[in-house]
Amino acid sequence: MQLKPYSSARDEYSKTEGIFLDANENPYGTLNRYPDPNQLEVRQELSKLKKVAVNNIFISNGSDEIIDLCFRVFCKPGVDKALSFSPSYGMYKVSAAVNDVELLEVPLDINFDIELETLTPLISDKHIKLIFICSPNNPTGNTFSKEKIEFILKKFNAIIILDEAYIDFSETESLTSMIGSYKNLLVCQTFSKAWGLAAARVGIGYADTYLISLLKKIKAPYNVSQLNQEAALFALKDLIHYKNTIERILIAKEELKYELVKLDSIRKVYPSQANFFLIESPDAIALYNALVQENIIIRQRHKLVPNCLRITVGTPEENKALINAIKNIDEKSFIYR
Numbered sequence: 001m002q003l004k005p006y007s008s009a010r011d012e013y014s015k016t017e018g019i020f021l022d023a024n025e026n027p028y029g030t031l032n033r034y035p036d037p038n039q040l041e042v043r044q045e046l047s048k049l050k051k052v053a054v055n056n057i058f059i060s061n062g063s064d065e066i067i068d069l070c071f072r073v074f075c076k077p078g079v080d081k082a083l084s085f086s087p088s089y090g091m092y093k094v095s096a097a098v099n100d101v102e103l104l105e106v107p108l109d110i111n112f113d114i115e116l117e118t119l120t121p122l123i124s125d126k127h128i129k130l131i132f133i134c135s136p137n138n139p140t141g142n143t144f145s146k147e148k149i150e151f152i153l154k155k156f157n158a159i160i161i162l163d164e165a166y167i168d169f170s171e172t173e174s175l176t177s178m179i180g181s182y183k184n185l186l187v188c189q190t191f192s193k194a195w196g197l198a199a200a201r202v203g204i205g206y207a208d209t210y211l212i213s214l215l216k217k218i219k220a221p222y223n224v225s226q227l228n229q230e231a232a233l234f235a236l237k238d239l240i241h242y243k244n245t246i247e248r249i250l251i252a253k254e255e256l257k258y259e260l261v262k263l264d265s266i267r268k269v270y271p272s273q274a275n276f277f278l279i280e281s282p283d284a285i286a287l288y289n290a291l292v293q294e295n296i297i298i299r300q301r302h303k304l305v306p307n308c309l310r311i312t313v314g315t316p317e318e319n320k321a322l323i324n325a326i327k328n329i330d331e332k333s334f335i336y337r
């Protein structure tokens with residue numbers, strides 16, 4: 001790739017001490033200076049925690065930025081294709097469309113697992129440049145086996161984006177340990193979920209250094225603000241809080257599941273390795289609308305998986321409010337009987 005990235009003032013001189021008259025900044029204030037374009041401190045802290053070398057880490061404006069960058073780096077608009085599984089995270093489709101790239105959506109099987117046989121005819125398609133694997137998958141909550149992911153990594157001549165946005169809630173191990181073995185693997189994580197920083201917009205990519213150098217070539221020079229970098233650093237330095245919150249969410253998740261399965265209007269609660277449940281209802285639209293009337297908003301997934309809704313695990317109080325509201329709806333309703 002011949003592209004030359006913009007070389008910012010902070011790229012050309014990265015020390016922090018001195019009289020800075022190089023970036024046309026305002027000399028007054030507290031947020032007057034441009035942030036570190038390479039997010040070094042955040043990457044150093046993450047490196048210690050995740051046992052991944054600093055140069056194998058890329059920081060983005062939310063992991064959605066990485067999804068978009070991948071289309072822009074690896075796909076020729078109107079020519080190349082990407083592949084994802086269905087149902088999965090909706091942003092792959094949106095980003096594909098924005099970048100004028102065809103997205104092939106391969107259906108998951110009845111257990112929401114990848115059927116490798118459905119991929120076999122696609123291996124020879126040289127235009128497939130990106131494959132999105134979301135594990136734990138949104139909205140189904142299940143993970144995919146390392147063996148299946150490795151099969152895809154080996155068979156396809158494409159970049160495999162393993163979206164691990166929910167991995168910190170899961171018992172399944174992250175596959176960041178495999179980036180040394182597969183140069184086409186890009187593992188994405190985020191500060192938006194287990195780290196509790198969705199408002200800050202900080203995403204993480206782990207990959208081979210060459211792949212990272214390509215992302216760096218086209219990212220906006222200052223893609224992560226000073227405030228956002230500080231928010232991530234603050235979180236990274238308080239691991240007790242991070243672990244406590246995950247533990248509280250996982251306890252609340254079990255309690256929520258225990259209650260959900262007892263309700264008339266819930267036919268099935270799918271197993272989940274994330275901080276949400278996909279549930280099936282005899283009438284998902286009616287249940288969704290009735291909950292909105294009670295000011296409780298869950299996610300309508302009916303179009304992706306018939307009669308299904310996605311429920312995020314909230315605080316114990318929020319979960320209790322949800323359960324009570326559904327109980328009341330069930331009592332008033334005759335549609336489920």
Ligand SMILES: Cc1ncc(COP(=O)(O)O)c(C=O)c1O
Pocket residue numbers: 061062063064065089134138163165166189190191192198201202203
């Ligand atoms: C699977 C998955 N990947 C990525 C994201 C986006 O994360 P971020 O907030 O880092 O852009 C989400 C957000 O819901 C998600 O569900």
